Amino acid sequence: MKTIHLVSHTHWDREWYRTFQQFRLRLVHLVDGLLDILAADRGYKHFMLDGQTIVLDDYLLMRPEAESTLTRLIRSGRALIGPWHILPDMFLVSPEAHIRNLLAGDRNARRFGPKMPIGYMPDSFGHIGQMPQILRGFGIDNACLWRGLDDQPTEFWWQSPDGTRVLMLYLRDSYSNGASLNAGDPAQFTEQIKQAADSLAPHSAAQDLLVMFGTDHMEPPRGTSKAIEAANKGLADYRVVHSTLPAYLKAVQSQIAKGKSEIPVVVGELRSSKRSHLLPGVLSTRMWIKQRNHACENLLEKYAEPFSTFANIIYQPAPNSSFILHPSSLLRQAWMLLLQNHPHDSICGCSIDQVHEEMRPRFDQVEQIGEEITRQSLEALAGSVKTSDQFSVISYQSAIVAFNPLSATRTDIASAEISLPVGVADFEIVDEAGNVVPRQSASGKTAEHLNVRVKREELGGMLGMVHEGRAGNLAIQDVRFQRDGAALRVEVVVAENANPRLDAWNESLRKFQEFQEDASIEEFHIRARSPDSASVTFAARDVPALGWKTFYVRAKESQPEEIRVTPLMKILAPLARLPFAQSLLANLTQPKARPPYVIENEFLSVELTRDAALAVTDKTTGRVYRGLNRFVDSGDCGDEYNFSPPPSDLIADSATLRGVTLARGPVQQTMTAALALTVPASLSADRKSRSKETVELLVTTTVTLTTGVPRADIHTRVDNRAKDHRLRVCFPAPFHTDAASHDGHFEIVKRPIGIPEFDDSWAEQPRPETHQRSFTSVSDGRDALTLANRGLPEVEVLERKSGDGIEIALTLLRCVGWLSRDDFSTRKNHAGPFLETPNAQMLGEWEFDYSVIVGESGNWSYQQAWNFDSPLRAVSTGLHAGTLPASGSFVRVDNAAFLLSAVKEAEDGSGWIVRGCNLGGEEIQVTLAPWRKFAKAERVNMAEETVARLKVGRGGEVAVRARGHEAVTVKFVG
Numbered sequence: 001m002k003t004i005h006l007v008s009h010t011h012w013d014r015e016w017y018r019t020f021q022q023f024r025l026r027l028v029h030l031v032d033g034l035l036d037i038l039a040a041d042r043g044y045k046h047f048m049l050d051g052q053t054i055v056l057d058d059y060l061l062m063r064p065e066a067e068s069t070l071t072r073l074i075r076s077g078r079a080l081i082g083p084w085h086i087l088p089d090m091f092l093v094s095p096e097a098h099i100r101n102l103l104a105g106d107r108n109a110r111r112f113g114p115k116m117p118i119g120y121m122p123d124s125f126g127h128i129g130q131m132p133q134i135l136r137g138f139g140i141d142n143a144c145l146w147r148g149l150d151d152q153p154t155e156f157w158w159q160s161p162d163g164t165r166v167l168m169l170y171l172r173d174s175y176s177n178g179a180s181l182n183a184g185d186p187a188q189f190t191e192q193i194k195q196a197a198d199s200l201a202p203h204s205a206a207q208d209l210l211v212m213f214g215t216d217h218m219e220p221p222r223g224t225s226k227a228i229e230a231a232n233k234g235l236a237d238y239r240v241v242h243s244t245l246p247a248y249l250k251a252v253q254s255q256i257a258k259g260k261s262e263i264p265v266v267v268g269e270l271r272s273s274k275r276s277h278l279l280p281g282v283l284s285t286r287m288w289i290k291q292r293n294h295a296c297e298n299l300l301e302k303y304a305e306p307f308s309t310f311a312n313i314i315y316q317p318a319p320n321s322s323f324i325l326h327p328s329s330l331l332r333q334a335w336m337l338l339l340q341n342h343p344h345d346s347i348c349g350c351s352i353d354q355v356h357e358e359m360r361p362r363f364d365q366v367e368q369i370g371e372e373i374t375r376q377s378l379e380a381l382a383g384s385v386k387t388s389d390q391f392s393v394i395s396y397q398s399a400i401v402a403f404n405p406l407s408a409t410r411t412d413i414a415s416a417e418i419s420l421p422v423g424v425a426d427f428e429i430v431d432e433a434g435n436v437v438p439r440q441s442a443s444g445k446t447a448e449h450l451n452v453r454v455k456r457e458e459l460g461g462m463l464g465m466v467h468e469g470r471a472g473n474l475a476i477q478d479v480r481f482q483r484d485g486a487a488l489r490v491e492v493v494v495a496e497n498a499n500p501r502l503d504a505w506n507e508s509l510r511k512f513q514e515f516q517e518d519a520s521i522e523e524f525h526i527r528a529r530s531p532d533s534a535s536v537t538f539a540a541r542d543v544p545a546l547g548w549k550t551f552y553v554r555a556k557e558s559q560p561e562e563i564r565v566t567p568l569m570k571i572l573a574p575l576a577r578l579p580f581a582q583s584l585l586a587n588l589t590q591p592k593a594r595p596p597y598v599i600e601n602e603f604l605s606v607e608l609t610r611d612a613a614l615a616v617t618d619k620t621t622g623r624v625y626r627g628l629n630r631f632v633d634s635g636d637c638g639d640e641y642n643f644s645p646p647p648s649d650l651i652a653d654s655a656t657l658r659g660v661t662l663a664r665g666p667v668q669q670t671m672t673a674a675l676a677l678t679v680p681a682s683l684s685a686d687r688k689s690r691s692k693e694t695v696e697l698l699v700t701t702t703v704t705l706t707t708g709v710p711r712a713d714i715h716t717r718v719d720n721r722a723k724d725h726r727l728r729v730c731f732p733a734p735f736h737t738d739a740a741s742h743d744g745h746f747e748i749v750k751r752p753i754g755i756p757e758f759d760d761s762w763a764e765q766p767r768p769e770t771h772q773r774s775f776t777s778v779s780d781g782r783d784a785l786t787l788a789n790r791g792l793p794e795v796e797v798l799e800r801k802s803g804d805g806i807e808i809a810l811t812l813l814r815c816v817g818w819l820s821r822d823d824f825s826t827r828k829n830h831a832g833p834f835l836e837t838p839n840a841q842m843l844g845e846w847e848f849d850y851s852v853i854v855g856e857s858g859n860w861s862y863q864q865a866w867n868f869d870s871p872l873r874a875v876s877t878g879l880h881a882g883t884l885p886a887s888g889s890f891v892r893v894d895n896a897a898f899l900l901s902a903v904k905e906a907e908d909g910s911g912w913i914v915r916g917c918n919l920g921g922e923e924i925q926v927t928l929a930p931w932r933k934f935a936k937a938e939r940v941n942m943a944e945e946t947v948a949r950l951k952v953g954r955g956g957e958v959a960v961r962a963r964g965h966e967a968v969t970v971k972f973v974g
Contacts, residue, residue, distance in 0.1 A: 002207045003251065004197050005243035008224060009048035009214035011122060011175060012055050014086070015355045016345040017819065017833045023217070024058050030219045031059045035069055038078055043225030045242045048080040048214075051120035052087045053108035054340075075113035080244055082106070082115030083140060085336075089344040090124045090131065091771045092283070092290060092793060094297045095745040095967075096902050096915075097342060098131075099942050100335045102138050103907060106943065118245045119143035119166060122175035124344055125279045129268035130746040133160040133967060137942025142249055146171040147278060148270030154204045155252055157265040161747050161921075161965035167256070168266070169210065169249060173199055174276065176215035183221035186230030193231055197238055205263055208251040209238075269749065273764035277831055279350070279641040280767045283794035284726070284814035286349030286356055286640075286840055291848075292363040293347060294791030296338050299370040302405040302870045304331055306546065306903035307377040309912050310890045310931075314883065315380035322473065323380055327373050328905040334369040337362045350640040350832065352819065353839040374873070378403055382875040385550055386882035397424060398553045400536070402874040404543040407893045407900035407916065410867050411708040413668070414540040416874035419477075419495055419531040424555045429538050431551055432886050438666040438707055439538035449474060449494060450528035453487075459516055459524055463509070469500025476500045477531060479508035481515070488521050492528040539667050539707045540872055546900065547889035547931075553876075593662040599669035599703065603710035604854070606703055612655045612675055614703065616712055618854045623783055625854055627732045629714060631655050631699060632809070633679045635690045636726045637824050639816055640840055641831040643726060643767065644824035648689035652679045655699065668706050675699040682723040687823065695721040711788070711864055712852040718812060723841045726814045731787055731852065732800055732807040735780035740797040740808075743773040746901070746917040746967050748862065753797050753806065764827045769796045769811065775865035776808055777857065784857035788865035790849040812848050815841045859896055859919075866899075884931075892929040898962065902969075907944050911973035915942075918962035928970060929957035935974025942969055 010030060014020055037044050049055050060067050073079040085104035088097070109115035119135040119142055121127065126148040135143060143158055143166050158168040171177070177196050182188045193211060200209045213224070221227075224242070231240045241247075256263065271278060283290075308327050317323040324330065341359045345351050378401075387399040402414045420427065429437040454462055469476045474494040478501065482489040515521055543549045597608035605617040614628040633652040638644035658674040677697040680690035698719040703712055718727065742749045755766040776795045777786040787795070787808045794811040817840060820832035851868040853861050891914055893900060902915040911934075918924055933956030939947045950958045950970065962968045 002197070002201065002209060002238050004193060004209050004211055004238050004240045005248040005251070006178065006193070006211050006213050006228065006240055007048060007243055007245060007248070008044075008046060008220055009175075009212060010050055010218050010220070011214065011216045012050045012052070013216055013345050014054065014058070014340075014343050015358070016351045017835060018352070019354050020358065024062065026217060027055060027059055028062050030217070031066070032063070034079075034220050035066065035073075037220055037222055038073055041222070041225050043229075043242070044220070046078055046080065046244045047220055048116070048245065050087065051082065051116060051118065051122070052084045053082050053105050053115075054086050056081060056108065056112065071112045077244075080116045080246075081112060082109040083117065083138065084120070086339050086343050087121065087123070088339075088342040089282075089347050090121065090128050091126060092347045093293065093342050094301065094773070095128075095130065095134070096301050097297055097339070098134055098745075099137070099902075101339055101342070102134070103943070104336060104339060106138070107907070116244075116246060118169075118249065120245065121145040122171060123147065125282060125348065127270040128745040129749065130160050130162070130744075130965070130967070132158050132166040133162055133164040133746070134942060135166055136164050137967070137969075139941070139943065139945075140166070142167045142169060144169040144171060144245060145270075146174050147276045148272055149276075150272040150274035152266060153263065154200055154210070155206055155256070156263045158270075159265055159267045161268060162963050162967075165265070167249070167253060169245070169252070171210070171212065172203055172275070175212045178211040178213040179215035179218060181211075181213055181227070183223040183227040186223075186227050187234070189227040190231040190234040193240060194235060194238065206252045206255045208248060208255075210248050273766055274758070274762050277641070277764045277827060279348075279764075279831055280769060281638055281642040281814065282344075282348035282350050282640065283769065283771055284643070284811040285816070286842065287792065287811070287813060288842075288846065289341075289347060289349050289356060289359065290793050291791035292360075293338070293341060296363055296366040296370065298870060299367060299374065300331060300334060300338070301902060303374040303873065304334070304370040304377070306405060306890070307381060307403065308373050309903055309905050311377040311380040312905070313912070314384050317380070323376055324373070326905075326909075328909070330369055331373060331904075334366045338366045349840065350819065352835060353837055356839065378873060378875045379877070381548065381884070382877040383880065384882045385548065385877070385884045385886065386880075387550055387552075387877060387886070388879045388881055396552050396554050396879065397427065399877050399879060400429065400551045400553065400874050401548050401877060402540040402543050402551065402872050403548050404546060404872055405870050406866055407545050407891070407898070408863050408896065409542055409545050410863075410872075411539065411541045412543070412867055412872050413537060413706045413709065414872040414874040415535065415537045416876050417533055417535055418553055418876045419533050426556050427534075427553050428556050429536065429551050430554050431541070432549075437538050437541070437551060439536050440665040440667045441534045441536040447530040448527065449530065450492075450526060453523055453525050455523060456516060456521060459512065462526065463512060466505070469502050469505035474528070476505045476508075478504050481511060484525075486520065486522040488515055488524050490524055490526045492526065493531045494528050495531060537667055539709070540874070541708055543872060544887055544889040545893060546891045546903070547887065548884070549887040593660045597660050597662065597671055599662065599664070599671045599705050601669065601705040601707055601709070604705060604712055606671065606705060606712050608657075608660060608671060608673055612657045612673065614712075614852075616852055616854060618783070620855060621783060623734070623854070625732070625734065625785060625852075627730070628852060629701060629703075630730045631675070631677055631727065632730055633677060633697065633722075633725055633727050635680065635683060636724055636814060636816055637683055637687045638826065639818045639821045639824075639831070640837060641820060642764070642824070642827045643769070643814060644826040646683060646687065646689050647825075650680060650690045652677055666707070668704055670702055670704045672700060672702040675701065679722050679725060681721075690724075697722060697727065710853065710855060711868060713868060714850050714852065716812070716848045716850075717845060718848070719845050720813055720815065720843055723815055723817060723843070727812045728809045729812055729850070730807050730809045731785060732805055733778050733785040734805045735783070736799075736805060737778050737780055741777045741779075742770065742795070743775045743862070743865065744771075745773070747965050748919055753799070765825070767826070768798060769794050771795075774869045775862065777861055777865075778806055778808065779857035781857070784853075784855065784861050786853040786861040786865055788851040788853060788868040790869055792848060792850065810850060813842050813846065815843075817841050888931055889929075890931050893926060894929070895924055895926040897924055898926040901967070906971055911936075911971045913940070913944065913969060913971055915967060915969040917967040918964060921964040923961060923963050925959055925961050926968075927957050927959045929955060930972060932956060934972040936972070938971045938973070940969050940971045942967070944969070944971065946971075
C-alpha cells in the first residue's frame with residue numbers, strides 16, 4: 001500500500017495583483033482562521049506557512065498578542081516555518097542575496113522554534129545551478145520545487161557544478177496539485193485525492209506520494225481531518241496521512257538508503273518550460289527594478305560590508321566622532337529592506353503598478369544606509385593611511401586614497417572631490433613615487449557656513465564655540481585677517497568631517513587676543529566658508545586587490561592656455577552681452593566634430609560609422625569589430641511574463657544620426673551621438689501587428705575611453721515614446737561559436753546558442769533570451785567579445801542573418817501594458833490576472849550602462865567586466881600619520897581563479913567572514929592573506945558554522961582547498 005502525504009499549506013505572494021497591505025489583511029484573516037482550526041481540531045495536525053518567515057513578521061505586526069500561540073504551535077511541529085525569510089526569484093538576485101536570505105530566515109525562525117529543513121522553492125521562475133551547494137551550506141540536503149523541470153521523476157539527485165548533491169522532491173504536478181480537493185464533501189475528496197496520487201505514481205520510485213493541499217493565498221479548509229478519515233476508509237490502495245514535507249522527505253530518504261529505489265542525477269540549471277511556465281520575459285520587465293536592485297546589492301556587497309568591516313577593526317574614532325561603531329546591525333536592516341523587494345512577483349516586475357511604486361522607497365532606504373556607511377568607512381580608512389612624511393616638499397597639499405573592492409589588482413578611472421587650500425590656483429596629482437598622474441578636473445562650489453558681525457565684547461563667546469580647532473563637524477583649515485577701519489574682517493576656511501589644522505587655529509587665537517585688546521576695533525565681521533574645491537578624475541594605476549592606493553595633490557604654478565582670437569571674435573566682442581553674440585562666440589570657441597568621428601586610447605580605437613554604429617579596433621591584434629551598439633526595436637504583444645512578437649512584426653534598426661560631440665582630455669576621450677529611431681507608436685487594435693502611426697525614440701549614447709583601461713564604456717539615455725515594443729542594442733562578433741559564457745551565480749555558465757526542439761505540447765515555447773549577471777562573452781578560441789553591463793539581466797546570443805558571425809543582443813527596454821494575457825503564441829493560458837499595467841510601458845527617459853571588451857578570452861575579459869561593474873571609489877584626505885601604509889591589500893588572494901564574493905562581519909560578531917568561489921573546473925589551493933595577522937581562522941559553512949580549524953601562517957595567511965566551482969567561506973577571529 002502506498003502512502004499519500006497530504007501537506008496543508010498556502011503559497012503567500014506578499015504583493016502581486018494586490019498591494020502588500022491589501023494582501024496582509026487577507027493574511028491576518030488566514031492566520032486567524034488557522035489558529036482557530038488548530039485550537040479546535042486536534043486531528044488537523046500540521047500547516048506549512050510557505051517556507052518563508054516574513055509572513056510571521058507581517059502577521060504579528062497586526063496581531064502581536066498571537067505571538068505566544070504561534071510560538072507554541074511552531075515548537076510543537078504543528079506550524080512549519082522557514083528556511084527562507086522570503087521566497088525569492090532565483091536568477092534576478094545575487095548569490096550573496098540568497099545567502100543573506102537564508103541567514104535572515106534562520107535568525108527569524110530561532111525566535112519561534114525550529115525551521116523547516118527543506119529547500120522549498122515552489123514557484124520560482126527557474127533555478128540556478130549552484131543552489132544545491134547553497135542549500136548544503138545551510139545543512140539542507142534536499143530541494144522541493146516545481147518550475148524548470150520536465151519529464152523527470154518525482155525523486156532524483158540535483159547536483160551543482162562543484163559536485164554537491166541534494167535530493168530533489170519534484171512537485172511534478174505543481175505545488176497546488178491538491179488545491180481543488182473538496183474537504184466539505186468527503187466522497188468527492190476521496191476520489192480527487194486518488195486521482196492526484198494516480199497521476200504521480202507512475203513517476204515515483206518510492207511508495208510515498210506528495211499531494212499539496214493549498215495554492216496561492218488559499219485558506220485552510222476546516223473539514224480536512226474528517227475528509228482524511230473518510231479517504232482512509234474509502235481507498236483500497238492508498239493510506240492518507242496529514243503530513244509535512246520533512247516527514248515525506250524522511251520516508252523517501254529511507255527507501256533510497258535501503259537501495260529500494262534507483263534515481264537519476266540532474267546537473268546544473270533548471271530552465272525547461274515543457275511542463276510548466278518558465279516566464280522568461282520577467283528578465284526585462286520594468287528594467288528599472290533590475291537596475292535599482294543591482295545597484296543596491298553591489299553597494300552592500302562590494303562597498304558597505306567589506307570596508308565597514310575593515311574600518312571597524314582599524315579605525316580608532318575620537319570621543320566626539322560621528323563614526324558609527326559596529327554598523328553590521330544597520331547593514332542587516334538594509335538587507336531586510338532589500339529582501340522585501342526580492343519575492344518573484346516583486347523583483348520580476350510582474351505585479352500591478354502600485355506594487356512596484358511601493359518598491360521605490362525600499363530601494364531608496366537601502367541606498368541611504370549603504371552610502372552613508374560606505375562614506376564614513378572609506379573616510380575612516382583614508383584617515384588611517386599614513387599620508388604625511390611621504391614627501392618633504394612643502395607643495396604637497398593633500399592626498400587622495402583610491403579603494404578597489406575587487407580581488408584583483410586593477411587600473412581604472414577614479415574620481416574625488418578635493419579641497420584646495422587658500423592661494424592654490426592649480427594643482428597636479430602624483431603617485432607615491434612622485435610621478436605625475438594624468439587628470440581632468442572641474443571647479444566645485446564654495447559653501448558659506450557663517451556670515452556674522454559681532455561686537456568686540458561678544459567675540460569671546462564666539463571663540464568659545466570652537467574646541468581644539470573644531471566647531472561641530474567643521475574643522476578649521478585657515479584663518480586670515482584684514483583691517484577695514486573700525487572693523488576687522490575675519491576669513492575662516494573650514495572643512496566638513498576633516499582634521500583641523502591646529503597650527504593655523506592656535507596662531508589665529510593669538511591674533512584674536514591682540515585684536516580684542518585693540519580698542520580701536522569696534523566690530524568683527526566673521527565669515528566661515530568651505531575651501532575652494534574641485535572634482536578631479538584620474539587614471540589610478542595598479543590599485544591593489546581589495547585594497548587601497550594613495551595619490552597626492554601637489555600645488556603648481558598655473559599657466560593659462562592661450563586662446564587664439566579670430567577677426568570675427570574681435571568684431572563680436574563689443575556685442576558680447578547680446579544673446580545671439582554669446583551663442584556665436586560659444587560656437588567659435590568650441591571645436592566642431594567632423595567625420596571621421598574617432599576616439600582612442602592605447603588599447604582601442606572607436607569610430608562612429610555612417611550607419612550610426614561603432615567600429616571598435618583592438619590595437620593589440622588589429623581585429624576590427626563592426627556594427628556595434630546598433631539599436632534594434634521590435635513589437636511585443638505579450639505581457640509582463642512573456643515576450644511575444646506580433647504575427648506581423650516590423651523591425652526598426654536604422655537610426656538617424658542627429659549630431660556628434662567629441663571631447664578629448666588627458667584621461668578620457670568621449671564621443672556622444674544623438675540618434676533618432678522611428679518606430680510604430682504601439683500595437684494595432686487587433687494586436688496582430690504594429691500600428692501605422694509612428695513616433696521617434698530619441699537616443700543619446702556616449703562612449704568613453706580611459707587611459708590605461710582596455711574597455712569602451714557606454715552610457716545610453718533613451719526617451720521612450722512608444723508602447724508595446726522591445727528595444728535591444730546589438731554587438732556583432734566576426735566569428736562563429738556554438739555556445740556563450742554568461743556570468744552566473746558562483747559560476748560562469750556556458751549555454752548553447754539557440755533553443756531546444758519543442759512541439760505544441762509544451763506549456764510555453766522556449767526562448768533564446770537568457771540570464772546574465774555582469775557579462776556575456778563569446779569567443780572563437782582566439783579572440784573574444786565580452787559585453788559587460790550594470791543591472792541589465794536579459795541577453796541573447798544569436799547567429800547573424802548575414803551568416804558572417806554571431807551577435808550579442810542586450811535588452812534595454814521591454815514595454816507592455818498587461819499583467820497577463822492569453823491571446824499570444826509563446827505561452828499557453830494566463831500566468832496571472834487579466835489586469836492593465838500602464839506603467840510597465842516604461843514611457844519616459846531611461847538610462848543604461850554597458851561596456852565593450854575585446855581581446856583574449858577567459859579570466860582577463862571577465863575581470864574587465866567585473867571592474868566595470870564595481871568602480872573604484874576615491875576619498876580626499878589630509879596629510880597625517882596613520883597605521884596603514886600608502887598602499888596595500890586588506891585581503892590578498894594568490895589565485896586568479898578564486899573570486900571573492902563577500903567580506904562581512906560574522907553574524908554572531910565573533911570575527912569577520914571572507915567568501916569566494918573557484919570559478920574554474922579543477923581543484924585549487926588558494927591562500928588568503930589579511931593585512932595583519934589574526935589569532936585564529938576557521939573554515940565555516942554558509943551558515944557560518946565551524947567546519948574545520950585552519951592553520952594561520954607567520955604572516956597571518958591561511959591556505960584552503962577549493963573543488964572546481966566550489967564556494968569557500970573562512971572566518972578570521974582575534
